[in-house]
Each structure stands twice: as C-alpha cells, then as structure tokens.
Amino acid sequence: MSMSRHSVTSRESSVAPPLGRGRIILMLGLILVATAVLMGRVVLLQVVDRPFLQSQGDARTLRHEAIPAHRGMITDRNGEPLAISTPVVTLWANPQEIPEDAIQRMMLAQALGMSLENLDARLARYSEHEFMYLRRQMTPDDAQRVLNLRTPGVYPQREYKRYYPAGEVAAQLLGVTNVDDFGQEGLELAYQSYLAGHVGQRRVIKDRRGRLVRELGVVKEAQPGGELTLSIDQRLQYMAYRELRSAVAEHDADGGMLVMMDAHTGEVLAMANLPSYNPNNRAGLDPRGLRNQAIVDVFEPGSVVKPLAMAAILESDVFDRDVVVDTSPGWMRIDRFTIHDIRDYGELDLAGILEKSSNIGMSRLALELSDTTIWEKYNQLGLGQSPGTGFPGEATGSLPAPVRWSRSERAALSYGYGLSVSALQLASAYTAIANGGERLPPSLLRLSQAPAGIPAIEPAIAHDLLQVMETSVGASSGGRRARVDGYRVGGKTGTVRKNNSQGYAENAYRSVFVGIAPISDPRIVTVVMIDNPKAGEFYGGAVAAPVFSSVTGNALRLLDVPPDQQTR
Numbered sequence: 001m002s003m004s005r006h007s008v009t010s011r012e013s014s015v016a017p018p019l020g021r022g023r024i025i026l027m028l029g030l031i032l033v034a035t036a037v038l039m040g041r042v043v044l045l046q047v048v049d050r051p052f053l054q055s056q057g058d059a060r061t062l063r064h065e066a067i068p069a070h071r072g073m074i075t076d077r078n079g080e081p082l083a084i085s086t087p088v089v090t091l092w093a094n095p096q097e098i099p100e101d102a103i104q105r106m107m108l109a110q111a112l113g114m115s116l117e118n119l120d121a122r123l124a125r126y127s128e129h130e131f132m133y134l135r136r137q138m139t140p141d142d143a144q145r146v147l148n149l150r151t152p153g154v155y156p157q158r159e160y161k162r163y164y165p166a167g168e169v170a171a172q173l174l175g176v177t178n179v180d181d182f183g184q185e186g187l188e189l190a191y192q193s194y195l196a197g198h199v200g201q202r203r204v205i206k207d208r209r210g211r212l213v214r215e216l217g218v219v220k221e222a223q224p225g226g227e228l229t230l231s232i233d234q235r236l237q238y239m240a241y242r243e244l245r246s247a248v249a250e251h252d253a254d255g256g257m258l259v260m261m262d263a264h265t266g267e268v269l270a271m272a273n274l275p276s277y278n279p280n281n282r283a284g285l286d287p288r289g290l291r292n293q294a295i296v297d298v299f300e301p302g303s304v305v306k307p308l309a310m311a312a313i314l315e316s317d318v319f320d321r322d323v324v325v326d327t328s329p330g331w332m333r334i335d336r337f338t339i340h341d342i343r344d345y346g347e348l349d350l351a352g353i354l355e356k357s358s359n360i361g362m363s364r365l366a367l368e369l370s371d372t373t374i375w376e377k378y379n380q381l382g383l384g385q386s387p388g389t390g391f392p393g394e395a396t397g398s399l400p401a402p403v404r405w406s407r408s409e410r411a412a413l414s415y416g417y418g419l420s421v422s423a424l425q426l427a428s429a430y431t432a433i434a435n436g437g438e439r440l441p442p443s444l445l446r447l448s449q450a451p452a453g454i455p456a457i458e459p460a461i462a463h464d465l466l467q468v469m470e471t472s473v474g475a476s477s478g479g480r481r482a483r484v485d486g487y488r489v490g491g492k493t494g495t496v497r498k499n500n501s502q503g504y505a506e507n508a509y510r511s512v513f514v515g516i517a518p519i520s521d522p523r524i525v526t527v528v529m530i531d532n533p534k535a536g537e538f539y540g541g542a543v544a545a546p547v548f549s550s551v552t553g554n555a556l557r558l559l560d561v562p563p564d565q566q567t568r
Contacts, residue, residue, distance in 0.1 A: 068159055069197030071181055072225030074174060074188075076234040077267070077446045083174050083188070085160040085181070089143035091134040095126045097153025104151055111146040136179055137161045162188075166234065168276040169241045172292035173232070173444070175392075176279045185290060187228065187444065189392050197225035229446045231267035236260060239554050240270040244528075247547045248274050251511075251533035257294040258529075258547065259427045260555065263522040265450045266431060266440030268424070269555070271295075296393040298420040299529070302496035303357045303540075304514045305378070305416040307465050308429055310354060311457045312377035313365050314464070324349050327360040335408040339363055339415075351468045355477055357493065359415045366414035367407060374413050375402045380456040381429035381439055383421055389444050397421045416494060427527045429456075430514055433469070434522035437462040466490055470519045473545075482515055482545035484553040486563035491515030491548060493540035498532060508532050513544035517552045520564050526552055 074083035091112070098105070102116075109119040112135050126132040134154065138146075143156060162177045164170075175186020183192040200222030240258050248256045260270040277289035291297060313319060330344035345356050353361035366374060378384065384399025398420040402410075412418040421429075424442050431453075432439035438453025457465075469490030473479040479493045494512035497504040511530040516522050528544040528551075537543055 068181075069199050069222040070224040071160060071162065071177070071197065072195040072227045074195070074228045074230065076230055076232045076237070077269075078233065079229075080234045082166055082170055082230065082232070082234065083162060083164050086163050087140065088137040088159050088161040089140055090136045090157040090159050091138065091143055091146055092155055092157055093123075093132055093134050094130045094153045094155075095123045095132055096130060098123055099152055104149075107149055108146070108151050108154070111149060162279075164279045166237065167280060168278045168289075169272070170232065170234075170237055171276050171279045172273045172290065172294075173230075173271050174279070176282075186292060186392065187230070190390050191228055195225040195228060198223040231262075231269065231443055231446045232271065233269050233558075235558050236270040236555050237272065239558075240551050241272040241276075243547050243550045244272045244274055247530055247543065250535065251530060251537065251543050252535040253530045253543075254532040255288070255293070256528070256530045256547075257297075257423050258527065258551065259294050259423045260524055260526045260551070261427045261431060261440075261442060263431055263434035263440075263516065263525050265443070265447055266428065267443050267445075267447055268427075269524065270551075271424075271444075292391065292393075294423040294527075295387070295389065295391050296395050296422070298395045298397045298422050299510055300417055300419065300496050300499070301421050301426060302416040302494035302510070302512060303359075304426065304492045304494035304512050305383075305419075305421075305429075306354055306357065306362055306414070307433060307469060307492055308377065308381055308383075309362060309366065309374050309414045310350065310468075311433075311461055311465060312374045313369065314350070314461045315377070315458055316369055316373055318368055319350075319365065322349065325353060325358075325361045325364050327353075327358050327364075330360065332360055332363065334363065334367075334411050335406050337408045339411065351471060354468050354492070355472045355474075357478065362414040363411035366411055369410075371402045371405055371410060374410070375399065377456075378413075378419065378429075380454075381432055382441070382454075382456075383419065383425055383429060385425075387422070387424050387428060387442050389424070389442055391444065395422045395425075397425055416496065423527045423529055426514060427525050430516065430525045430527075432456040433462050433465050434516045434525050435462075466516065466519055466522070469516065473515075478539065478541035479513070479545050481541060482513060482548045482552075484517060484549055484556070487517055487553070487556055487561075488519040488564045489515055489517040489549075489552060490519050491545070493545060495539045509538040511538055511540045511543035513540050513548045515545075515548045515552060517556060518561065518564055523559065523561050524552065524555055526555075 071085040073081055075081055105119060106116050109116045137159060147156060160181055162181060164174060173186055175188035176184050177188050178184050183189040201219040203219055240260060244256050244258050255274045258270065258272045259268065261268055271294050273293045275286055275289040277285050324347050326347050327341060327345045330341045332339050339359050341358050341360050345358055348356060348358055348361050378399055384397050386394055386396045409418055428439060428442045435453055437455060437457040437459040439456040440451065440453055469492060470488060473482045473489060473491055479491055482489060482491050492514055496510045496512060498508040498510060509532065511533055513528045515526050517524055526548055528547045530543045533543050
C-alpha cells in the first residue's frame with residue numbers, strides 16, 4: 001500500500017505545470033505588434049518616404065552636369081574665320097584621393113609640366129577640399145597623356161578655348177575671352193550674350209568619389225552661340241596693319257591707327273591699331289595694346305577738319321565762291337594768341353586756303369560767320385556724338401557748346417583745335433563728302449544693304465570739296481605723297497601738337513591724313529594717324545600720307561576698282 005502511494009506521488013511531481021492562457025495571449029499579441037510595426041515601417045519607407053529617400057539617394061549618385069555650349073564663330077565679311085572655339089580638356093583633382101606615393105606624384109607633375117614641389121604645395125593648399133584645378137585648357141592629346149597615368153583622383157572636364165587666326169592683326173577689334181570663355185574686351189564683350197549660346201545639361205551616375213559610373217542621357221541640348229559676320233575684309237586688314245606697323249617703325253613713333261570705311265555703306269573695311277598684342281599668347285602683354293584706339297581714344301584733329309569747316313563756310317552764303325582772302329603776313333593776333341601759317345601765302349581763294357592749309361585764311365573766314373555756324377556743321381557731321389557701333393568704351397569726343405566763345409576759340413575750331421574726335425568719327429564725317437553730302441554712320445558688322453544716309457552737306461558743295469581735295473594731293477602740294485598710280489585720289493593732311501597737363505608740347509606731334517579714293521567715284525574713305533613720330537619727319541604729308549597711298553592702292557586693286565582713265 002505504501003509503495004503504491006509513493007509511485008503516485010512521484011508521477012505527479014514529474015509533470016510541469018501548464019502555461020496560463022493569458023500568458024500565451026500576451027506573447028502572441030507582442031509578436032503581432034512587432035510584425036505590425038515592422039510592416040508599417042516597410043510601408044513608410046517604400047510608400048510614404050520613398051520620394052524623399054529616392055531623392056536623397058539620387059543626390060549621392062545622380063548628377064546633372066553642364067554641357068558646354070560652343071561659342072559662335074566671328075568671321076570677316078567673306079566668311080574667313082577671325083575667332084573660333086576649339087575643344088580643350090581641363091584636368092582637375094580631388095586632393096584627398098591623390099596618392100602619397102612619391103613616384104606617382106613625380107610622374108603626374110612631369111606630365112603636367114610642373115615641378116614636384118609646386119604640385120605638392122598646391123595639393124597641400126587644397127588638402128581639405130575635394131576639388132582643385134590641375135591645369136586649364138590643355139589640348140586633348142596633352143590631357144590624354146596625363147590621364148593615361150591612371151592616377152587616382154585625376155579627372156577630365158571638357159571645355160572650349162577661343163583661338164584667333166589673325167593674331168595681333170585684329171586683336172583690339174575682336175577683343176578676347178577669359179579662361180571661362182566669357183568675353184572681356186572688344187566685340188567678344190559687346191556681343192557676349194549672342195556669341196555665348198546656352199549651356200546644356202545631362203544626367204549621370206557617379207560614385208561617392210565623384211567618378212562617372214554611367215551616363216543616363218541628355219536633359220537639355222546645348223545651343224551653340226550665334227555667328228557674327230563683321231564688315232572687316234581680312235585681306236585689307238592684314239595689309240593695313242602691315243603698312244601701319246612699317247610706318248610706326250620707320251618713324252620711331254609711339255603708335256598709330258588706321259580706319260578704312262566703305263564710302264557707299266559706312267561699313268568699316270579695316271581697322272588697325274598699334275601697339276597691339278597676340279590674343280593667343282598674352283604673356284608680357286603691354287596694356288596699351290588692349291585699347292582699340294581708333295574707337296575709344298580721341299585727339300585734336302588739326303587741319304584735317306578744314307574741309308568740313310569749309311563746307312559750313314560755303315553753305316553760309318556770306319562769301320562768294322570766288323572770294324579771295326589776304327593771309328599776309330603769315331600770322332595774326334587774336335585775343336592773347338598768335339596764329340601762324342608755315343609761310344606768308346599772300347592772297348588765296350577758297351581752294352587755295354585748303355590746298356595750302358592756311359590757318360590765317362580759315363580764321364579770317366570763320367570770324368565773319370555767326371558763333372554757331374561751324375559748330376552746327378560739325379554737329380551735323382557726327383562730331384561730339386557717339387558713332388553708335390555698340391563697341392565697349394566707344395568715345396563721343398568733345399565738341400564744346402558755343403556759349404560765350406571768344407574770337408580765338410571760334411577761329412581755332414575752324415582749323416581743328418578746341419575739339420577732339422576719334423579716328424572712326426573722322427572717317428564717318430568724311431563719308432558726307434564722298435557720298436554726295438550724306439553722312440553714313442559706321443558699322444562694324446556686314447550690312448545686307450546700304451543704310452539711309454544722313455544729310456549733312458549740300459550735294460553741290462560736297463562735289464566741289466572733292467575736287468579741291470584732289471588738288472590738295474597735287475604734285476606741288478604738301479599731300480603729294482598720298483597719290484596713287486592709276487587712280488584719282490584726294491585728301492587732307494594734318495599735323496597736330498600733342499597736349500598734356502602742361503599745355504601743348506614743343507616737340508611731340510600727331511601726323512594725320514584723311515583721304516578719299518577714287519575721286520571719280522568714291523569707294524573708300526581712309527584715316528591714318530601716326531602718334532609722335534621721333535625719327536625726324538613729323539608732318540602729316542610726310543608721315544601719314546604715304547601710308548594712305550600704299551594702303552589705298554592695294555585696297556582698290558583688291559576690291560577690283562577699275563583704274564581711272566586719266567590721273568592728275
């Protein structure tokens with residue numbers, strides 16, 4: 001009996017007590033809650049937060065890269081390239097990825113054309129950055145030699161570089177772009193928005209170190225810049241620059257400028273300046289060479305404005321055409337100033353006054369006119385006003401208003417002192433004589449048709465002035481060295497003392513000549529100015545006129561202008 005009770009007790013003690021129902025339900029509830037939270041998080045990430053997470057991921061892998069736009073070409077009037085953009089490669093680096101290995105760095109420095117010390121110094125300077133330029137605007141071949149080293153952290157960037165085939169010949173007119181292909185001077189700056197075009201965009205995938213993994217496609221195509229066609233004829237430009245440079249060297253001058261305009265349209269066919277510079281290699285650049293002096297600089301014109309003043313005199317009806325002026329004894333006193341001619345010319349008619357370039361004759365005529373007569377004529381001819389080419393820094397010159405003028409100021413205006421002009425303004429004014437009395441505004445761009453002229457001189461008087469200007473380059477005149485074999489030409493010389501803060505210099509001059517050719521049917525107007533010739537001769541007829549002769553003769557032949565049957 002006792003054994004049986006013990007056995008029962010042992011079986012009862014070996015069976016574990018069952019789990020409570022509530023505890024099971026609690027555990028199942030916790031599992032369900034955890035599952036629900038996990039599923040909710042999945043839904044939140046995959047549905048609610050998906051756009052945000054996708055954008056954050058893309059921001060670390062997707063990139064929008066700029067596609068550089070090809071800058072528009074600049075050509076001469078015949079389509080010859082004057083400024084073009086060529087593809088180049090800029091190399092940049094992530095300094096934090098460049099290996100410390102001395103041999104790799106030495107090879108990289110040699111391929112870049114720099115010393116190891118210089119490379120190390122630059123890498124140290126940008127060590128906390130992820131971007132630095134190694135070398136800008138390399139030729140593709142040179143850049144590829146660097147990339148072939150497979151140096152970690154070195155990457156290419158495609159760009160364009162401006163190249164100027166004409167070099168220094170048209171440098172100041174065209175201007176330049178900077179390393180980022182943005183116009184800085186001249187027409188490159190004036191037409192920046194037109195030439196630059198619009199940058200495109202592409203989508204790419206890059207890794208965390210900025211390396212390209214895959215290109216996904218173009219978002220926006222790059223739009224190339226517009227093409228600019230200038231009025232310049234490259235053949236005439238080369239020839240004008242060559243002759244101007246030769247004259248500046250021969251006469252040991254500080255510089256010079258030349259403007260040639262089409263007498264029928266006002267288009268500038270050539271515009272040369274010295275000193276100049278090579279826009280393709282600006283090392284050692286003389287800052288004076290950057291200035292397009294023919295447009296932005298002004299000077300007192302001297303005697304070359306006498307034909308323009310004579311137009312006012314002839315239109316005034318104060319004098320008969322056959323009036324004679326006594327210029328003896330070759331000097332005269334006005335106010336506190338003494339005016340001189342080169343010598344005593346005695347009695348001169350109107351043509352003789354221009355031919356001999358008599359300051360006395362011009363002064364005596366001018367003083368018989370009203371205060372505003374000559375000023376109004378100069379104003380009609382565009383002096384003291386912007387030429388309207390849109391060129392940066394374009395000069396307006398100076399034509400003082402006729403308020404309380406003294407007699408000496410009125411006289412000085414008639415022979416080219418007391419006002420200032422640019423070479424371009426002077427050329428435009430002379431188109432009125434060459435174009436039957438209508439002045440043509442200058443244009444630096446090729447025109448599809450001739451613009452309407454601005455009436456400035458009575459046609460009959462313009463015709464008479466042409467004949468007088470032809471006489472002024474006759475065999476016995478001061479402008480005889482401007483003559484051109486086979487063609488009738490005319491012009492006016494000028495020799496102007498340079499002024500400074502101390503007044504007029506004793507031995508510093510500007511030699512000027514303005515000419516028209518051919519007189520029989522004017523085609524071109526040319527202005528030549530040589531600045532401060534120091535080799536002996538300094539008169540306009542001796543220094544500037546020969547440049548006109550050489551340039552004009554070549555230009556007429558290049559333009560296929562038939563020779564005159566008779567020359568004087």
